[in-house]
Structures are given as structure tokens and as C-alpha cells.
Amino acid sequence: MRNVYVGASLAGAVSLMALVAQPVRAELPVPSVNDLQSQSTYFQDGAYAQVNSVSELTDVDPNSWAFQALKTVVERYGCLEGYPSKKYLGTKPLSRYEFAAGLNACLEKINDQINAATSNLATKDDLAALARLQEEFKNELAALRGRVDALEAKTKEIESKLFSTTAKLDGEVIFSVFGQGADSNANIRDGAGNFQGSGGGSNVSFLSRVRLNIRASSLVTKGDQLRIRLNGFAGQSVYFDSLQGRQGQNDYINDANARPGATNGSALVDFDKVYYDTPIGLFGSNNIRLRVGPAIQNLDLIGANKYTANGAQNFSLRNFSRDPLFIQIQDNQHPGAAISVKFSPALNLTLFYSALDGGSAGTVNAAVGSGTAPFGGSGLFGGSTQLAAEIAFKPTPAIDLKLGYSYTSLSSAGSSGGFIFGNAALSGGGDAGLLYNSNNVSNISHSIFSAGLDYDVVPGIAIFGRYTFDTASFYGYSPAGNRGGTSVGGSLDANTWKAGLAFPDLLGKGNLLEFAYLQPINIVNNGVISFVNNASGAAITNPASDPRGYTRVFTQVGNNSTTGLPPARNATESQIGAAFRFRVSDRLTITPEVYFVISPNNVDQQGITIGNLRATFEF
Template identity: 30%
Template sequence: MTLGLASGAIAAEPPALEAESAALEQVTSVSQLSDVQPTDWAFQALQSLVERYGCIAGYPDGTYRGNRAMTRYEFAAGLNACLDRVNELIAAGTADLATREDLATLQRLQEEFAAELATLRGRVDSLEARTAELEANQFSTTTRLEGEAIFALTSAFDGEDAFGNSLSDNPTFSDRLRLNLETSFTGRDNLRTRLSTGNTQGRGDLLEGALAFEQDEANDIGLEVLLYTFPLGDSTEVTVAAAGGASDDFASTVNALDGDGASGAISAFGTRHPIYYPVAGAGVGVRHAFGDKLELSLGYLAGDANSPASGSGLFDGSYGALAQLVVKPLDRLDIGLTYVNAYSNNPDAPAETGTGSFLSNYASLLDVPVVTNSYGVELSWRLSDRFVVGGWAGYTNSRNLSTLNGAIDRGALDIWNWAVTLGFPDLGKEGNLGGIIVGMEPKVTDSSIEGFGEDPDTSLHLEAFYQYQLNENLSITPGVIWLTAPNHNSDNQDAVIGTLRTTFSF
């Protein structure tokens, strides 16, 4: 076959080739033709006819003989065979398409539902107009607004404060408001600008049992947080805080009950291990994942980073530095190993826990510079979808760096705290959360500062709450805190504090 097109359509072929023509075979790859080379001028055309359409045949000896002359009859026969092959491919590819009867049925249905189609067309036009209006008047293509408002009704039902005075049972009604502007420029980064205010006051005569949402700004709104988080590669995340940074911005607190005051535990102690609180201010934090089983967090935040005065600034003033490893040996088990080094040279710096006994917070009470080294271990184990067990234990060594002109001696305090937490996700309804916390807020167990001594007894922190999710934007959380031997002093009557927290999120 001189043209080499599909066999079976050969006519008027020279007698010398008739025997060979009967044995022509269809080829599926141009490489099966030994005398066809990629450098041949028609190679691409031949390859397309062979591999795309399957309408080229070779001689029994595996050749194509592309330079042999052919007759017009041969050309007509070969072209016809190739077109037949193309028609077969078209028929096979369209076998499942609509028939004329199908098209008639579709036309009849279109006429029957003409009114509904017109209504739908009108709705689509209206949606397009509204979408165009929103796009033209949108606040930002990169920023979204998130809000959170807390209303809280709180009262002490019984007990005494740290100094043996009866707690006021006068109910209070307070609030906390946060407005977050979340901005992303690449889809993987986030610039957070938080405006906040509140009027929820702490009980100055009792540090234990402090509420997680306490924020007394007399409802004067201002900038609380300004930070930027961005990725470095696929496993590293960097957070740069210009104001209001905290340890949980770059490190896990390893506690299923941590809702930062708006959800979860109602107390500051129940929200997270007190070791995290001294790390606050402006600075940088880094989180790096070593696969799925190990995570490292490092951070340094300064309390007076914006002040050029002596004893302030990024490195000459108060600071908190954190290093943490989170190990995940099992799918639902997280174990945190945390170290914090902190320094405070003013009473407003968060170099201490802000919870526990007055003695464990002596630096802020006496306005004396201190340096603390804290070590902690945290655990969270989700045993099932509806039960999480967790807790922590921590030790702090606190050394004062001044005698206040001889008023106190130089020395150190040993401070311990621990807790066991039980969480019950989706309790009674999806989105709900029940929680129980049993622990000991920071307590001084040993002191080398003459005249300071140690906390005489042990106070237990007992807390229970039930967060009921009315809908995705509203939750109500009744909770109670029971403190035995307030201020770690059994001479003080047990204190019971109750609150009803309502959280609006939008």
C-alpha cells in the first residue's frame, strides 16, 4: 500500500504489491515503523495520524516506505478508510449525548416552566446588582471586622478576703468589648488591630479567683493589640507585636478550656497556666513545627518597649522571654514543656502571675525589681469527642534585686501551682462546653527573705462552669468559683464567687 493509510480500502494497487497489501497491519505508535525517523519532514503529521486517529498501517516488514510513489486510486482508498475511522471515533464519543427526542422534551419543559425561569432570571439579576453595589461600597478587600462583647453579672456569696474581712455580696454588672480588624495581604499573613474597653474590676483584697475577662478601662476605648503574623516557609510562623502581645499569640497554652475570657473557663487561673501571664508587651515570637509530633515556640516581649527612658525600652526594662516545646506522642495528646524568664522593675509590669497569694505577687505590691525563672509542664488529652482531661504543674523562683533602702533583705521565694481540668465538649448540645477545674493557685512554699516567711496553708481553687451556646453568635455561661482558705490562710473563711457571663460574637 503506497500511501500507507488504513488497510481495507486499497484499489488498483500494482500487482507486485498485492501480496504484501493483504498483510498490512494497523500500528498504534509511530515508533513501530522502522524507516520513520523524528528528523523526517512529515514526522509530526504521521505521528498524529497514528496515535490520535489510528488510521495508518505499515508493511509486514515493519516499514512505512514513505518515499514510494502512489496512484490516485490508492490515495482515494486510503483517505476514505481514514475518514471512516474518524467517524467511528466521533460516534463513540457522542453515543451518550442527547437525542432529538431529548431536545424536544427539554424544549417542552422550558415552555412549561417559562414563568418560573423568568422569576429565577429576575432574582439572579437582582443578586448581581446587589453584589455590584457591595463591591463598589465595601469597606476593604483585605480587612474583615470581628467583634466580641461580654456582659457579666457577678457576686460573692460568702467568705472572707485575704485579710479576713467579709467579702462584699453586692452584685455587679460589668462588660468587656473587643473589636478586631483582621487584615491579610497574601492570604497567609494577618495584621490584627484590636480596639477594646471594659469596666470589669478585680477584687483588690483577693487576688485568687480573678475573672478571665477583667479589664477596667472605665469603658474608654483604645488600642489594645497591634501585631502582624506571617509565615516563613511551610513550617514556621513569625509574630511581631507592636502593642499588647501575649504568649498565646505565638505559643499554645495546651488547655482546651482557654477561651481568653470570652468562652471556656471563667477565671484567669482556669483559663491557662499562670506561667504564661508574665510574657506580655511588644516584641517577637516564633512558632516552628517539626512535622506533626513536635512544635517549638520562642518569644520575647518587653513591657515598656516604646519608652527611651533609662530602665525602659526593648532591653533595659521589664520583659518576659518564653521557650516551649509541645510534644504530640498521640493523635489527641499534647504535652507542653515551658520555660519563662521574666524581669520587672515597676509595679505595672506583668512579671508575676497575677493570681495566687499576695506573697507570691510581692514584687508588684512592694514596687521592687525582681527576676523570675519559671518551669512548667502542661497536658491536654482528648480521650473522646466529648471528654478532655488536662492540667499543669509549675514552679517559679523569684529573686528581688533591691532592698528598698534596707527595708527588706535580698533573697528568693519558691512558688508552686498546679491544676487538673476536665472538659466536656458538646455537653447537651453541639457547641456547648462544660468544665471543672481543681487546683492550687500560686503559693509560696519557701523563702530566704527574712521577715517574709511563706504561705501558712493551702487554698484550693474549685471551679465549675457550663457554656450554653444559644446560636453561633450568642452564648450564656453560668459559673462558680470556690476558694478554700483564701490567700492560703485557713484562718480566712472559704469564699464563693458566682458569675453569669453572656458573650456576643460577630
């Protein structure tokens, strides 16, 4: 091909020069090389000027037979020159000197083009070296060819067995041996003074949880995901359990009593997380994400500390992994939506909304205090809901600072459970298990402020912490709808906090040693809560001694009884935890843990010790 290109170029140049050549007389003397060099110098000294297009030559007729030939010489070879007056003077006789100089200029251009086109072509030496390498490595090449053929066959086999071409499956399995106890002579009591159990009567139990995630990506747009999670667990992690206090709730075990067979190793499996997450391309970027679904969860998006967020890998006690106020009041999976906006790598805003009974249509003429949501009192915008916002600020790679606010409304109708602090009662600790009297209280609103910090001080050492403050406001029924007498209204304040120290990658990559001190939910009004008699507007200044106070708000049992008792609070509970996660492989971690509960349920009594040995498999 190269020879054809060169031959065609030479033939074209000679032919085109011949088009404009004029015959000269044979008797002219043959010029010397010096004469030709002089003529070439004459061309270069400006007597002629290079043109870029034939249209620049004013005396060349586009309809002329020679126009195309001149056009090819100019545009293809760039070696045609005209006079400075923009004339070609095509009818002027051509001397042999001029012909030789013009031909030389075109040949130089053609030679440059040939060199440029062939500079990267393989030489004979290159081809010989390649042939030698093929001969030397022919056995290896044959083996590689066989492996590629086998890989293609295996790929086709895998594709034929895929349950979906768009979805991926991943899973997690947890095994753990769990136990807790206190001094054998201790009688552990809840926040109302009720007996929970003897300190020496605890058993050791085997716990397990299995989760399978189906993740389908790029269904509508690049980067989106439809997630479906199947969840099943077996075993009980709570020993000291009563209506107003429980201790030792693991993050990966819920209420085993509500699941048939959950204590004999078998358990029901449900779809506990279903949502669609997608980027929204506004303002020319994908820094906004939307999540919506019938089962989304706040702790996936807000309120997390880096070293305690995952109960399967970090601390397993739920109070350590989930903020009792900001997250746990309404922390299960509910219908809702969330939007995350990434303003920059250092600043992110997340808005979250969920409805506890978002799928409920309500019941017409539901009785007050019946625990049944009336028509219009449930669904996406009625009943118990949470609206939260969190700003995550990362000024340096070592610092994560989060500030959050949550407005959580708990309705006495529906699935709130009758607890002042909602679902946090399932984790227990402090005042989390206090009940309210749903005959007199229609709903409670929690206005919650939270701040969290993760700080990697140096590689291998980090500190973390979180503080949360809550103002809970009680709202009573109107007198006409009040079943238990005059209703009340008022508020109380509560807080919770934790602080910890972590040693990531200790003794190996993926390991983690961590310690934490935690105060669970604690009412900070010192037992004097301001309530108002809604019927008369009179203040109840000392509810501890006025039966219209605590009796109207707190209840001792969970059957909507109007005979309430003040909580027997004479101490502040604290919890201390230590855990070491050892990564055996990329798919297995083993974590021993120990926890000490001091003054459980805010009662001055014997402490509780909790131990757990956990193995987590990932695939």
C-alpha cells in the same frame, strides 16, 4: 460543522489517493467482493508496513510536489503504508485492487475519528428532552433569573458599603452579673495580715466588655494577617482587694480603678492588640509562621489548656484561664515577636519574646528605687522581658501535651509594679500579691517550667491539667547605688497547679460543663528562704527572724518603704470552680459559674464564695 468535517475528510482521502493512482485499462475485469477482501488481507499480512512519518520513506524526496500530500495522509489519517524496505515506490503503477484497499483503510481511520469527535454530542432526542424541560420549568427559571438579578444588585450594594476590600470585622460583647462574699462575721485579710473587708459587705455588680477585631488578610502574601483589636470594659470584679491580696479577678475585666467612668457603665477604649502574622515559606512549605507587633500577648500562643483558655467562653476567673506563673507574670500586650514551627501535625514548637517597656527610651540618671527606668534599662532588650518556648505534642487526636519553659525578668525600674510575681498580683490568690523592696532589689528573674495536658477520654468526657514550677532569683543593687542599706540576693521556689474534668457537648452541641481544682501561686520553701548579704557575702539563714532578710526583700506597702513584714502565711489557698456553658445559638452563650476560695491569700481564715452569670455575644 460535523458534516463539513466528514466531507473534508472524505474529499481529502479520495484526492490524496488519486495523487498516487495510475490509470488502468478499462477492459480489466471488475473484481468481486471476495477479491477485494483478499487484497485487504494481503495488505494486513505484512507485505506492507504502516509508517508514522514520511521521513521514514527513503525514496520520497522532501522537495517533491507529492511530499506534502503523503505527509498529510500519514500524520493526519495514519493510513499510508510502505514497503518493509522503507520505500514507497511512488512511480510504481497502482492497481484498482490496491487503490480500493488503500481507500478502505483511510475511510476506516476517518470513520474512527468521526465517531470519537461526535460521541458526546447531543442527539435529537436529547435536544427534544431539553426543550420539553425548558417548557415545563419556564416559570421556575424566570423566578431564578429574577433572584440572580437581585443577588447581583445586593452584592454591588454590599461592595459599595464595605469599609475595606481586604479587612473583615468581627466582635464580642460580654454582659455579666458578678458577686462574692464570705461569712458575715468574717474579716478577710491579705498575705501580710492586713484587713481587706468584712465578709458580709460585698455588693453585686454589672460587668461588661466589648471587643472589635479588624483583620486584614493577604496583604503581602497568601495566608498573612494584620490584626487590630479595640477593647473596652466597665465594672469591677474584685471585692477583697489590697496591696498584698485580691480575690475574684475576672479574665475579661482589668483594673477598673485605672479607667475613668469604668464603674458607671462607660469606659475608655484602647488598641490593646496590634500585630502582623505571616507564613514563612522555607524548605518548600508554609509550616513556619512569624508574628511581630507593638502589642502581642503570650496567652495567644503558649500556656493554654483547651477547655479553660477562653475567659469569655470557659471559666471567667483569670487563675483558671491563665497559668499564674507561666503566663500571668507578664501577660499583658507588649512589643515583641513569636515564631511557630509545625514539624508535623503532631509536633509544634513556639518561641515567644516580649518586652514590658519595649516602647520606652528610659530616663537619664533615673534615681535608684524611683520606679523610673534609666536610659539603657528599658526598651526591647532592657527592663522587664519574657523569653519563652513551648513544645506541643499531639500523639493522637485525643491527647494534647505541652511542655514549656519561660525566663522572665522583672526590673524594679519601669512598669513591673513592685510585685515579686509581676502582673499575677492583679489576679491574686496565694502568694501572688507579695511585694518586694525596690530599694534593695534591682530585679528578679523567674525560671519557669510548665507542663499541660488535655485528654479526651471518650467522646463527651475529658480531663485537663497543668503544673508549673518557678525559681525566682533576687539581685540587689551594688553598695554604691543602694539607697536602703546593704542589699541582698537569693532565691525562692514557688508552684501552681490545676486539674479538671470537662463534659463537652453535654445536652447539645457547643455546650460545656466543667469542674476544676486549682492551687494559685504558693511559695514552697516553707518560709525559710536563703538570702545573702551582698556587701559581706554572709548568709542569712533565718530571714523570718533576721530583719536583714524579709525586710530587705519584702515590703508591706507599695511606696518603696524599707519597713517590711514577713507574710502571715499559715495555710495554702485552693480554689474550686464549676461552670456550665449553654449555647443558645451560634452567636450567643449563657454561662452560670460558681467558685469557692479556701484559705484565701494563704491565710487560715473564712473562705470566699464567688458567683457569676455571663452572656457572651459574638458577631
